Amino acid sequence: MTETVDWRLPMPPGFRWPDGVRAAACFTFDVDAESPILYEYPESAAWLDVMTHQAYGARTGIARILRVLDRRRIRSTFFIPGYSAERWPAICRSIRDAGHEIAHHGYLHEGAHGATPAVEEARLLRGLASLDEILGVRPSGYRGPTWELTYETPAILARHGFVYDSGLMDADHPYVLATSAEQGASTLIELPGHWSLDDWESYNYLPGITGSGVISSPADILARWTLELDALAEEGGLFMLTNHPFVSGRASRAVALERLIERAQAIDGLWVATAAEIAAYVATLGLEPVVHRRPVLPD
Ligand SMILES: [Zn+2]
Numbered sequence: 001m002t003e004t005v006d007w008r009l010p011m012p013p014g015f016r017w018p019d020g021v022r023a024a025a026c027f028t029f030d031v032d033a034e035s036p037i038l039y040e041y042p043e044s045a046a047w048l049d050v051m052t053h054q055a056y057g058a059r060t061g062i063a064r065i066l067r068v069l070d071r072r073r074i075r076s077t078f079f080i081p082g083y084s085a086e087r088w089p090a091i092c093r094s095i096r097d098a099g100h101e102i103a104h105h106g107y108l109h110e111g112a113h114g115a116t117p118a119v120e121e122a123r124l125l126r127g128l129a130s131l132d133e134i135l136g137v138r139p140s141g142y143r144g145p146t147w148e149l150t151y152e153t154p155a156i157l158a159r160h161g162f163v164y165d166s167g168l169m170d171a172d173h174p175y176v177l178a179t180s181a182e183q184g185a186s187t188l189i190e191l192p193g194h195w196s197l198d199d200w201e202s203y204n205y206l207p208g209i210t211g212s213g214v215i216s217s218p219a220d221i222l223a224r225w226t227l228e229l230d231a232l233a234e235e236g237g238l239f240m241l242t243n244h245p246f247v248s249g250r251a252s253r254a255v256a257l258e259r260l261i262e263r264a265q266a267i268d269g270l271w272v273a274t275a276a277e278i279a280a281y282v283a284t285l286g287l288e289p290v291v292h293r294r295p296v297l298p299d
Helices: 035-040 042-046 048-072 082-087 089-097 117-135 153-159 199-203 218-235 251-266 275-285
Strands: 023-030 077-080 101-104 164-166 175-178 187-191 238-243 270-272
Touching: 023 048, 023 218, 023 251, 023 275, 035 042, 035 048, 035 082, 042 048, 048 089, 048 251, 077 082, 077 089, 082 089, 082 117, 089 101, 089 117, 101 117, 101 275, 117 153, 153 164, 153 187, 164 275, 175 275, 187 275, 199 218, 218 238, 218 251, 238 251, 251 270
Parallel strands: 023 077, 023 238, 023 270, 077 101, 164 187
Antiparallel strands: 175 187
């Protein structure tokens, strides 16, 4: 083998942002509400305390976040499980009517690990049906609940007309994702994310269910996310932030989020856009698709 990698290149081969743009930022929201807890702990349907913790976004946090986005005059992407749309139709319609992008986030926030392709596809279709029925929306984007994808998920998404996925963790820049190793296989656009740019781990605590009980200060989270925003802007990457309205819709966290958005808007040449807008742009670049090869376990 003589193939090597040119490590001097700051961006992947062929990648460039539009003229006048040097990096991009996406502020996204996963409207999980009760769904991930109900999926993992069906018995929690009887626990009023836990259900209200999860309902905070729908009843309080989403409206606050919509006010922040309106003040900052940006459009965001909201990934909504079908079950959340069915349970909280009015606030989900308000998200849509405020001009934000609606994308797919499973039906009951089902993780894909261990699921057969047929089960994955059935969940995808059930989520699509809910978003259509409640919101009249056909999403072009998908984010796997709990970020989980199998090697089969991309092909299922492409078969149902999805344009992009957001949540794989192997890059700083969007890329073209091959749905299989076969020549001429269909492709998606991948908009990578990361746990460190997700609010769940830092802020969330439900005794016995999630979190350690150590809840980060919004000041610390703002500092951490600002470092990553500035570093990715320098590197020409994509800052993909994932917040949950029941988590970051709380008052001081929303203040920190607004300051972060202000900071992003003050960076010269930083494009703040929806996930769909970025995916549509990347699709025009004609990038070589990235093929993810499933590892073969050694004997
Ligand atoms: Zn989620």
